[in-house]
Amino acid sequence: xxxxxxxxxxxxxxxxxxxxxxxxxxxxxxxxxxxxxxxxxxxxxxxxxxxxxxxxxxxxxxxxxxxxxxxxxxxxxxxxxxxxxxxxxxxxxxxxxxxxxxxxxxxxxxxxxxxxxxxxxxxxxxxxxxxxxxxxxxxxxxxxxxxxxxxxxxxxxxxxxxxxxxxxxxxxxxxxxxxxxxxxxxxxxxxxxxxxxxxxxxxxxxxxxxxxxxxxxxxxxxxxxxxxxxxxxxxxxxxxxxxxxxxxxxxxxxxxxxxxxxxxxxxxxxxxxxxxxxxxxxxxxxxxxxxxxxxxxxxxxxxxxxxxxxxxxxxxxxxxxxxxxxxxxxxxxxxxxxxxxxxxxxxxxxxxxxxxxxxxxxxxxxxxxxxxxxxxxxxxxxxxxxxxxxxxxxxxxxxxxxxxxxxxxxxxxxxxxxxxxxxxxxxxxxxxxxxxxxxxxxxxxxxxxxxxxxxxxxxxxxxxxxxxxxxxxxxxxxxxxxxxxxxxxxxxxxxxxxxxxxxxxxxxxxxxxxxxxxxxxxxxxxxxxxxxxxxxxxxxxxxxxxxxxxxxxxxxxxxxxxxxxxxxxxxxxxxxxxxxxxxxxxxxxxxxxxxxxxxxxxxxxxxxxxxxxxxxxxxxxxxxxxxxxxxxxxxxxxxxxxxxxxxxxxxxxxxxxxxxxxxxxxxxxxxxxxxxxxxxxxxxxxxxxxxxxxxxxxxxxxxxxxxxxxxxxxxxxxxxxxxxxxxxxxxxxxxxxxxxxxxxxxxxxxxxxxxxxxxxxxxxxxxxxxxxxxxxxxxxxxxxxxxxxxxxxxxxxxxxxxxxxxxxxxxxxxxxxxxxxxxxx
Numbered sequence: 001x002x003x004x005x006x007x008x009x010x011x012x013x014x015x016x017x018x019x020x021x022x023x024x025x026x027x028x029x030x031x032x033x034x035x036x037x038x039x040x041x042x043x044x045x046x047x048x049x050x051x052x053x054x055x056x057x058x059x060x061x062x063x064x065x066x067x068x069x070x071x072x073x074x075x076x077x078x079x080x081x082x083x084x085x086x087x088x089x090x091x092x093x094x095x096x097x098x099x100x101x102x103x104x105x106x107x108x109x110x111x112x113x114x115x116x117x118x119x120x121x122x123x124x125x126x127x128x129x130x131x132x133x134x135x136x137x138x139x140x141x142x143x144x145x146x147x148x149x150x151x152x153x154x155x156x157x158x159x160x161x162x163x164x165x166x167x168x169x170x171x172x173x174x175x176x177x178x179x180x181x182x183x184x185x186x187x188x189x190x191x192x193x194x195x196x197x198x199x200x201x202x203x204x205x206x207x208x209x210x211x212x213x214x215x216x217x218x219x220x221x222x223x224x225x226x227x228x229x230x231x232x233x234x235x236x237x238x239x240x241x242x243x244x245x246x247x248x249x250x251x252x253x254x255x256x257x258x259x260x261x262x263x264x265x266x267x268x269x270x271x272x273x274x275x276x277x278x279x280x281x282x283x284x285x286x287x288x289x290x291x292x293x294x295x296x297x298x299x300x301x302x303x304x305x306x307x308x309x310x311x312x313x314x315x316x317x318x319x320x321x322x323x324x325x326x327x328x329x330x331x332x333x334x335x336x337x338x339x340x341x342x343x344x345x346x347x348x349x350x351x352x353x354x355x356x357x358x359x360x361x362x363x364x365x366x367x368x369x370x371x372x373x374x375x376x377x378x379x380x381x382x383x384x385x386x387x388x389x390x391x392x393x394x395x396x397x398x399x400x401x402x403x404x405x406x407x408x409x410x411x412x413x414x415x416x417x418x419x420x421x422x423x424x425x426x427x428x429x430x431x432x433x434x435x436x437x438x439x440x441x442x443x444x445x446x447x448x449x450x451x452x453x454x455x456x457x458x459x460x461x462x463x464x465x466x467x468x469x470x471x472x473x474x475x476x477x478x479x480x481x482x483x484x485x486x487x488x489x490x491x492x493x494x495x496x497x498x499x500x501x502x503x504x505x506x507x508x509x510x511x512x513x514x515x516x517x518x519x520x521x522x523x524x525x526x527x528x529x530x531x532x533x534x535x536x537x538x539x540x541x542x543x544x545x546x547x548x549x550x551x552x553x554x555x556x557x558x559x560x561x562x563x564x565x566x567x568x569x570x571x572x573x574x575x576x577x578x579x580x581x582x583x584x585x586x587x588x589x590x591x592x593x594x595x596x597x598x599x600x601x602x603x604x605x606x607x608x609x610x611x612x613x614x615x616x617x618x619x620x621x622x623x624x625x626x627x628x629x630x631x632x633x634x635x636x637x638x639x640x641x642x643x644x645x646x647x648x649x650x651x652x653x654x655x656x657x658x659x660x661x662x663x664x665x666x667x668x669x670x671x672x673x674x675x676x677x678x679x680x681x682x683x684x685x686x687x688x689x690x691x692x693x694x695x696x697x698x699x700x701x702x703x704x705x706x707x708x709x710x711x712x713x714x715x716x717x718x719x720x721x722x723x724x725x726x727x728x729x730x731x732x733x734x735x736x737x738x739x740x741x742x743x744x745x746x747x748x749x750x751x752x753x754x755x756x757x758x759x760x761x762x763x764x765x766x767x768x769x770x771x772x773x774x775x776x777x778x779x780x781x782x783x784x785x786x787x788x789x790x791x792x793x794x795x796x797x798x799x800x801x802x803x804x805x806x807x808x809x810x811x812x813x814x815x816x817x818x819x820x821x822x823x824x825x
Contacts, residue, residue: 103375103378104128104129105128105129105130105131105371105372105374105375105377105378106128106129106130106131106132106135106150106371106374107130107131107132107158107368107369107370107371107374108130108131108132108133108134108135108137108138109132109133109134109201109334125149126147126148126149127148127149127150127151128148128149128150128151129150129151129153129374129375129377129378130150130151130152130153130374131152131153131154131155131158131370131371131373131374132155132370133155135150135152135153136152139152153373153374153377155370156205156207156215156217157373157377158369158370158371158372158373158374158376158377159197159199159205159207159332159369159370159373160197160207160209160215160373161213161372161373161376161377162368162369162370162371162372162373162374162376163197163209163330163332163363163369163373164192164209164212165372165373165376166363166364166365166368166369166372167187167189167192167330167363168189168192168388169388169391169455170364170365170388170391170393170455170540171186171388171540171541171747172184172186172364172540172541173187173363173364173365174187174330174361174362174363174364175361175362175364175537176347176359176360176361176362177340177343177344177347177360177362178344178347178348178351179344180340180344182537184537184540184541185361188471189388193209193210193211193214194208194209194210194211194324194326195208195209195326195328195329195330196208196209196317196320196321196324196326196328196329196330197209197215197330197332198313198317198329198330198331198332198333199332199333199369200224200225200313200331200332200333200334200335200336201224201225201226201333201334201335202224202225202226202334203220203221203222203223203224203225203226203227204220204221204222204223204224204313204316204333205217205220206218206219206220206316206317206320208320208324208326218320218323218324219316219320221312221313221316223309223312223313224309224313224333224335225241225333225334225335227309228244228305228306228309228335229241229244231305232244232301232302232305235293235298235301235305236298236301236302237298238298238302241334244302245302245306245337245339245342247298247299247301247302247303248299248302248303248305248306248341249299249341250299251297251299251300251301251302251303251304252297252299252300252303253279253300253303253304253307254285255285255296255297255300256283256285256286256296256300256301256304257279257280257281257282257283257284257285257304257307258279258280258281258284258285258287259276259277259278259279259280260274260275260276260277260278260279260280261275261276261277262280262285263280264276279307279308279311282304282307282308283304283308306341306342306345307345310342310345310346310349311345311346311348311349312349313331313346313349314345314346314347314348314349314350314353314360315349315353317329317331317346317350317360318349318350318353318354318358319353321354321358322354322358326358327357327358327359328358328359328361329350329358329359329360329361330361330362330363331343331346331360331361331362331363331366332362332363332366332367332369333366334367336362336366337367343360343362346360347359347360364540389461389462389463389747389748390457390458390459390461391455391456391457391458392455392456392458392461392748393453393454393455393456393539393540394453394454394456394553395453395454395528395539395550395553396454396553396554396557453539458738458748460738460750460751460752461738461748461749461750461751462748462749462750462751462754463746463747463748463749463754464746464747464749464753464754464757465754465757465758465781466757466760466763466780466781466782467746467747467778467779467780467781468778468779468780468781469779470747473746473747473778473779474777475543475545475743475744475745475746475747475774475775475778476543476544476545476546476773476774477543477544477772477773477774477775477776477777477799478543478544478773478795478798479541479542479543480536480542480543480544480547481536483536486532486533486536486542487533488794489544489547490529490532490533490547492792493525493529493547493551494526494529497522497525497526498522500551500555500563501518501519501521501522502518503563503564503567504518504521504555504560504563505517505518506566507560507561507562507563507564507565507566508560517558517559517560518558518560520558521554521555521557521558521560524554524557524558525550525551525554528550528554532547543774544743544773545741545743545745545769545773545774548678548741548742548743548769548773549739549740549741549743552676552677552678552679552740552741552742553740556676556740561677562677563677563679564647564677564679564680565677567647567680568647568648568680568682568686571647571648571649571680572647572648572652572686572690574648574649575648575649575651575652575653576652576690576693576694578653579652579653579656579694579697580697582601582653582657583657583660583697583698586598586657591627592623592627594661595623595626595627595661596619596623598657598658598661599619599622599658599787599809601653601654601657601658602650602654602655602658602766602787603654603787603788603789603807603809618809618810618811619809619811621811621813622785622809622811625783625811625813626665636665636666636667637662637665637667637761637762637783638667638668638759638760638761639667639668639669639670639756639759639760639761639762640659640662640667640668640669640670640760640761640762640763640764641670641672641753641756641757641760641762641763641764642655642658642659642669642670642671642672642764642766643672643737643744643763643764643765643766643767643770644671644672644673644682644687644766644767645681645682645766645767645768645769645770646679646680646681646682646767647680647681647682647686648680650682650766650767651682651687651690652690652694654766655671655766656690656691656694656701658764659671659732660698660700660701662762663700663701663704663729663730663732664700666730667730667762668730668731668733668759669704669730669731669732669733670733670734670735670756670760671687671691671732671733671734671735672684672735672736672737672753672756673686673687673734673735673736673737674736674737674739674740674741675736675737675738675739675740675750676739676740677740678740678741678742679742681742681769683736684734684735684736684737685736687734688710688711688734691705691710691711691732691734692705692710692711695711700729701732703729704729704730704731704732705732707728707729707730707731707732708731708732708733708734709731709733710732710733710734733756735750735752735753735756736750736752736753737749737750737753738750738751738752738753741769742767742768742769742770742773743769743770743773743774744769744770744774744775745774746775746778760782761782761783761814762782762783762784762785763780763782763783763784763785764784764785764786764787765784765785765786765787765788766786766787766788767787767788768788768789768790768791768792768795771786771787771788771808772788772790772795772799772808776799779812780812780814781814782814783811783812783813783814784810784811784812784814785809785810785811785812786808786809786810786811786812787807787808787809787810788807788808789805789806789807790802790803790804790805790806790807790808791804791805792804
């Protein structure tokens with residue numbers, strides 16, 4: 001829990017907290033490094049950096065995109081685990097914490113008596129939010145032992161508030177679970193209410209939620225998680241809830257349950273729709289058998305108990321939903337705990353009794369409902385006007401235990417990848433068409449920590465305003481729902497790992513510290529992949545873009561700010577050296593040939609094949625829109641957004657000449673680049689220098705860059721300035737996109753990009769990450785041109801029936817219905 005929360009040294013356990021550091025209503029002038037707005041966030045800092053200055057420099061670079069001067073955060077630099085390093089819930093010393101912790105919320109259960117360590121009582125008058133039975137049961141103990149007072153919040157209110165928050169804040173929070181398959185459900189925030197919330201703890205509370213702050217407990221049952229655990233302990237001698245669930249994994253309930261087939265000689269009772277495997281009476285078979293308790297397997301007893309309780313909860317919940325005319329039922333609570341077979345059993349019960357008219361849904365973060373709700377009870381939590389696009393969930397390997405980072409970096413020990421549920425299996429035993437998702441083992445608590453993300457509040461993120469329909473927009477082209485597809489891309493990422501580590505280590509000078517961090521990154525990312533291979537939905541809906549972003553986040557977690565920096569610098573220099581010759585060659589062409597050469601240049605003309613009619617058609621459509629002739633005078637585009645990709649030839653010899661052509665035609669150009677480094681992609685911070693070098697060889701680029709504020713007007717004399725005013729040049733500008741990934745999710749872009757997009761009438765998406773891996777199927781309110789070389793054979797075959805190094809050129813006029821054959825190789 002909390003040892004000491006005043007000024008000076010801070011002690012905390014990293015389990016079971018929802019925490020925000022600092023006071024939203026005050027500003028800390030010294031807060032220059034770590035000042036993200038975060039919920040449930042503990043920021044790990046490795047003590048293995050070569051110098052404090054290097055660590056601070058890296059932290060500042062990583063936090064550029066998320067800065068907020070209104071709220072400091074927890075400082076875990078120099079954090080150390082006290083006592084046994086391998087202890088499950090270690091005490092953590094925070095020696096450099098100087099900001100007061102103002103937002104801390106706990107959900108404390110009332111069953112277990114905690115084991116309290118001796119500690120120094122805080123001299124400060126510390127009060128924190130708490131809910132749950134334990135907030136009352138252990139209030140005196142917390143005050144006596146730790147000097148901490150609890151501000152108790154109503155449990156039901158917190159549960160509902162937490163559920164409302166998560167359903168609003170997390171895009172893929174709700175999911176269904178049938179026959180071992182997890183499928184995420186997109187919730188329309190404008191159509192969330194009413195719904196039924198079923199919280200399964202020791203008992204069961206069924207709550208009808210009609211709106212924010214509007215709810216009533218309409219029913220419940222005393223047969224819940226406590227019943228399962230209590231009877232299980234008596235009948236099986238299990239010592240823990242997890243042990244009891246472990247037993248159920250290996251159980252065969254037909255050895256104790258009486259099935260319909262037992263009554264009808266192995267036959268179905270088809271007249272009323274009951275299969276032979278349906279349970280007629282839980283534990284009913286034990287009546288007619290001359291056996292003692294010791295003659296029955298504990299595994300069978302545990303499974304029978306689990307099914308009996310889960311089925312009844314599902315049935316009671318559906319009957320209440322029927323009573324109030326609701327078809328949306330959310331289940332949560334300690335009883336579920338992400339256990340696949342429990343969710344399947346509840347789902348089958350709801351499906352069976354409703355005849356498929358209602359469905360059970362579950363929440364990824366259901367274990368945090370009470371704690372999040374207690375947190376939301378703070379008057380100044382800063383989340384009143386929260387919108388889903390302002391929240392970014394990440395999965396650092398260090399969260400929530402610092403020991404993860406310490407193990408990876410300091411000890412360098414072999415990390416066994418967390419193993420969740422084994423692949424679905426069947427036993428052929430009874431039930432309402434028996435669930436089939438039981439695995440061979442229950443994931444451990446250590447594995448479960450990899451489900452817990454870090455929720456970053458980034459107020460500067462917005463929805464891209466030019467999306468045709470943000471509600472139906474799906475960024476990922478490859479969703480990885482196909483297990484073979486998942487295996488393939490995991491293999492690609494693992495094969496690329498050694499080369500990426502070598503580049504990352506080289507970017508840090510090849511020091512011993514960099515080598516250790518490189519090895520730690522490889523282990524950590526491999527553990528992520530192993531976790532996702534076992535349970536692809538562990539981190540939410542998984543697409544290829546999510547995997548690539550996870551890799552970049554993992555690199556940054558181990559303090560590799562820009563793994564490709566030296567390569568990018570070298571390629572930029574080489575490309576800038578040949579740019580003058582290219583521009584001279586382009587200027588010698590007629591208008592139509594020049595436009596074709598520019599598109600070829602973006603797509604690497606030396607291996608580009610225009611043999612496909614569809615590509616020619618799309619280019620011809622774009623050419624008609626761009627070129628002006630006597631018969632069809634087209635107005636030039638007002639503003640074009642160019643989403644740039646790689647450093648080097650890609651941006652210097654491809655996108656910059658294309659931008660120059662648009663400027664020549666009177667179009668304002670905005671170069672859109674990454675906020676943070678990702679592979680060899682150019683960043684928004686790097687572009688002005690590249691443009692400045694290119695401008696030395698082109699007056700048009702120079703004047704446009706000056707008009708866009710990219711150059712200091714030192715090179716231009718006053719006379720030249722006055723002379724040029726009569727012939728104004730449209731500005732060339734640079735904005736950051738708000739992300740640090742090779743792909744881009746246009747539901748979350750920087751406010752700077754959103755503002756620049758409002759006057760744009762042309763979008764150019766270039767590169768595999770932004771035009772193929774994501775946004776290939778995106779529709780926009782304005783014209784869009786998508787250009788990319790396909791650098792993966794499997795992707796070329798799957799999406800385009802083509803080959804590696806083929807290219808696409810897709811032009812989509814605003815409002816045009818997407819042609820099925822609009823993309824070919």
